[in-house]
Amino acid sequence: MLPSRPGAERVNATSPVPAQAFRFSTPVIDTPGILILGRWIARLIALVVLLPFRFPVVVGTVAASAVVYSFFGWVGLAVVWSVAGLGLLVWWRRWPSSFRVLVALRALAAWRWLWVYRRHWQPVLVVAGLAESYQERQYLPRIRRVTCSVWADRVRVRLVAGTTPADFESRVAELAHGFAAPSCRITVLGPRDIVCEFPRTDTLAEPLDALPVPEMSDPASLPVGQREDGSTWFLRLHGTHVLVVGVTGAGKGSVIWSAVRALLPSICSGTARVWAIDPKRMELSYGRSLFARYADTGESAVALLEEAVAQMQERAQRYAGKQRAHIPTTGDPFTVVVLDEVAFLTAYHPDRDVRRRAENAIATLTSQGRSVGFCVLAALQDPRKEVMNLRNLFPDKVALRLDEASQVDMVLGEGARDRGANAHLIAPELPGVAFVRLEGSPVPVRVRAAYVSDDDIDAMTAEYGTPVLRPVTREGAA
Numbered sequence: 001m002l003p004s005r006p007g008a009e010r011v012n013a014t015s016p017v018p019a020q021a022f023r024f025s026t027p028v029i030d031t032p033g034i035l036i037l038g039r040w041i042a043r044l045i046a047l048v049v050l051l052p053f054r055f056p057v058v059v060g061t062v063a064a065s066a067v068v069y070s071f072f073g074w075v076g077l078a079v080v081w082s083v084a085g086l087g088l089l090v091w092w093r094r095w096p097s098s099f100r101v102l103v104a105l106r107a108l109a110a111w112r113w114l115w116v117y118r119r120h121w122q123p124v125l126v127v128a129g130l131a132e133s134y135q136e137r138q139y140l141p142r143i144r145r146v147t148c149s150v151w152a153d154r155v156r157v158r159l160v161a162g163t164t165p166a167d168f169e170s171r172v173a174e175l176a177h178g179f180a181a182p183s184c185r186i187t188v189l190g191p192r193d194i195v196c197e198f199p200r201t202d203t204l205a206e207p208l209d210a211l212p213v214p215e216m217s218d219p220a221s222l223p224v225g226q227r228e229d230g231s232t233w234f235l236r237l238h239g240t241h242v243l244v245v246g247v248t249g250a251g252k253g254s255v256i257w258s259a260v261r262a263l264l265p266s267i268c269s270g271t272a273r274v275w276a277i278d279p280k281r282m283e284l285s286y287g288r289s290l291f292a293r294y295a296d297t298g299e300s301a302v303a304l305l306e307e308a309v310a311q312m313q314e315r316a317q318r319y320a321g322k323q324r325a326h327i328p329t330t331g332d333p334f335t336v337v338v339l340d341e342v343a344f345l346t347a348y349h350p351d352r353d354v355r356r357r358a359e360n361a362i363a364t365l366t367s368q369g370r371s372v373g374f375c376v377l378a379a380l381q382d383p384r385k386e387v388m389n390l391r392n393l394f395p396d397k398v399a400l401r402l403d404e405a406s407q408v409d410m411v412l413g414e415g416a417r418d419r420g421a422n423a424h425l426i427a428p429e430l431p432g433v434a435f436v437r438l439e440g441s442p443v444p445v446r447v448r449a450a451y452v453s454d455d456d457i458d459a460m461t462a463e464y465g466t467p468v469l470r471p472v473t474r475e476g477a478a
């Protein structure tokens with residue numbers, strides 16, 4: 001047996017190895033009581049000085065009440081409070097929106113801060129694994145502010161140094177359940193500065209009727225529905241391509257019809273036109289007379305797509321060296337190729353040649369059509385690569401109800417589900433509800449498309465439709 005060398009220690013291969021050989025720790029010194037007392041007094045003074053700045057309304061109200069009480073006693077205080085209450089009542093009845101913003105939502109925010117977030121902050125964050133430990137001390141992200149909108153609480157948080165917003169993004173389910181909210185979304189404001197948004201009610205629970213046809217339409221910003229915060233959801237078609245994905249019955253038709261409806265003034269003036277491909281013959285055939293071109297079989301659909309490619313290339317040739325962006329005119333109208341159930345052409349059609357030609361045409365249109373005024377608006381049920389390997393050529397995507405959690409990132413891009421886009425959890429009773437990524441923000445936004453009913457489509461065709469349809473042939477020109 002070898003003699004062990006002095007200082008050498010036999011280390012078991014599976015036992016944890018200390019990060020450092022020596023550990024220095026500060027000596028424990030008894031703190032004099034006077035210092036502890038002094039520190040408590042300093043903290044109390046800081047609290048009293050800072051209180052009016054942190055809670056000006058509460059401190060002001062209490063101070064004013066105290067002054068009134070000291071001069072006029074209980075009766076005076078009761079009179080002042082009654083008058084103030086009456087004033088608030090009048091304000092609420094006469095100017096409800098300013099009352100809501102300046103009084104009700106602020107009071108609600110104070111209550112939610114105290115009762116929900118401050119009370120549960122530490123246990124929820126510790127259990128969710130968002131509290132950090134260093135040298136046996138626990139560090140918690142700090143609540144900076146709680147504000148309320150009509151539908152959601154926004155909790156602004158200062159992160160612990162060394163952590164990232166991604167830590168919060170990966171715990172949105174834990175946070176939502178921890179604070180009893182239906183969901184949670186994270187927005188990054190700056191370094192160590194994030195906002196956790198917790199909806200209180202579902203503002204999209206009720207179906208939305210078809211939006212009024214605008215007087216003028218801007219194809220770069222078409223009103224098609226409502227966002228979760230109550231504002232209008234605008235869909236961009238000009239300068240992009242849009243892929244709408246959702247299981248059967250998810251409401252893909254409502255997104256397409258709302259876009260067509262918003263485009264009607266441009267269609268009417270001749271600065272825009274819609275070419276429709278409708279393999280199911282159930283969705284777009286209803287408003288057939290609104291479309292400049294219409295195809296419902298594999299062959300005719302491919303002919304239509306190839307015709308669009310030919311016109312796009314002819315336009316690109318004319319623009320080359322003269323014009324870099326497309327401006328819709330009657331001579332060069334903005335062209336939207338609407339493709340319902342695109343997988344019929346790219347995956348399910350029995351004729352291999354049709355599938356190949358369709359894929360080539362869609363790829364050419366989506367990769368070259370943007371700047372010359374051609375847009376593809378396609379609907380799809382199954383976003384997997386085997387079914388549709390062109391989805392990355394669509395810059396904008398709409399994720400309606402999906403089958404599986406893994407499909408969310410396939411549609412909206414990596415990290416979308418971590419940021420709260422739970423498209424696989426959208427209830428079947430909420431057709432038309434979707435998640436989208438708006439321009440300039442990685443945070444997915446929940447929206448609901450307006451529902452364009454058969455009666456609405458009838459009214460649209462009666463007012464804007466053209467009775468004569470030109471058949472699509474491979475040679476046919478617009």
Ligand SMILES: Nc1ncnc2c1ncn2[C@@H]1O[C@H](COP(=O)(O)OP(=O)(O)OP(=O)(O)O)[C@@H](O)[C@H]1O
Nearest residue numbers: 207208248249250251252253254431432449450451
């Ligand atoms: N935005 C909406 N608001 C309310 N209800 C809607 C909305 N969109 C669709 N619906 C309802 O859901 C039903 C199915 O919608 P739709 O046909 O548009 O789904 P889809 O996704 O196109 O399905 P499929 O792929 O089978 O054609 C509609 O008949 C309608 O009753």
